[in-house]
Amino acid sequence: MQFLERLRALAADPDFGRGARDMASPSLGLAAWGLVTGVTMVKSGLSLPLACGMSLLVFAGSAQLTALPLIASGAPLWVLLATAFCVNLRFVIFSAQWRNYFGHLPRAKRLTLTYFAADLNFVYFVKRYPDPVPATVQQRYFWGGVAVNWPAWQLCSFAGILLADRIPTHWGIGFAGVLALLGLSYSLLTEKMLWWVALTAGAVSIATYSLPLKLNILCAIVAAGAVGWWLDARRGRT
Known part of the structure; x- marks a missing residue:
């Protein structure tokens, strides 16, 4: 009963409600991306239990979609791990x-927050709290976003897993997922230096x-990282 009352x-x-409302706006794109990932896992040859387990344990769409073709092609484990690592850098x-806001919390709570901390959570959280000063209300806002995200x-990922054989490829849901990621990426390009980094990554890829x-993904990440480091060092000298 106490647990229900706390909920x-x-x-x-x-x-909490503000966090949920903010996260509701990009939920359509997120749903498309989850559906794409679920379908792709099954189409890549994963069994239903493995696909469901990957969705729950990994909870990182870009890393999942990057790893799946490598798994299907029988790529060496080191290539798979290195690619997923670089994508999630x-x-x-x-x-x-996040440490500026949650670094004072106990380790167990920080680990829980880490699992649920996704791209969209970060974007909306930082917009809501631009000053990196911890406050109790921040955790409630964070969990409000998680409750939707x-x-x-x-x-949607489970729907894609279960309906993979019934969803025609000509629906183009993969393109919808790409558009969702592009929208997210665009919202992060808040200064000129980031635009150069993004253009470098796209061109090299x-x-x-x-x-x-x-x-090509690894090459793009390395090149973009090098350009970002160089531009940041150059800005620090001026």
């Missing part, structure tokens, strides 16, 4: 920022597209 109190909290940057992803085992 009711949390649902009635204005900061952005979460190292995100975590460094996580179920939307998992429900296209130029090296013919490389095997999706190595």
Whole structure:
């Protein structure tokens, strides 16, 4: 009973509600992306239990979609791990920022927050709280976003897994997922330096597209990271 009462109190909290409302706006794109990921897991040859387990345990659409072609092609494990690691490097940057808000919390709670911390959570959280100063209301806002973000992803991912054989490829849901990611990426390009980094990543990815085992992704990440480091160092000297 106490647990239910705490849930009711949390649902009635204005900061929790604000987090849920903010996350509801991009939920359509998130749903498309989750559906794409679910379908792709099955089309890549994963069994239903493995696909469901991957959706629940990994909870990272870009890493999942990057790893799946490598799994299907029998790529070496080191290539698979290196690619997934590089794709998720952005979460190292995100975590460094999250630390300013949640670094004082117990380790168990921080680990729980880490699992649910996704791209959209970060974007809307930082917009809501631009000053990196911890406050109690921030956790309630964070969980409000999670209450929309996580179920939307998992429900649509599971729908894609279960309906993969019934969804025609000519529907083009993959393109809808790409548009969702592009919208998210665009919202993060808030300064000129980031535009140069994004353009570098896109150009290198296209130029090296013919490389095997999706190595063009690794090349794009390395090139974009190098350009970002160089521009940041140059800005620090001026």
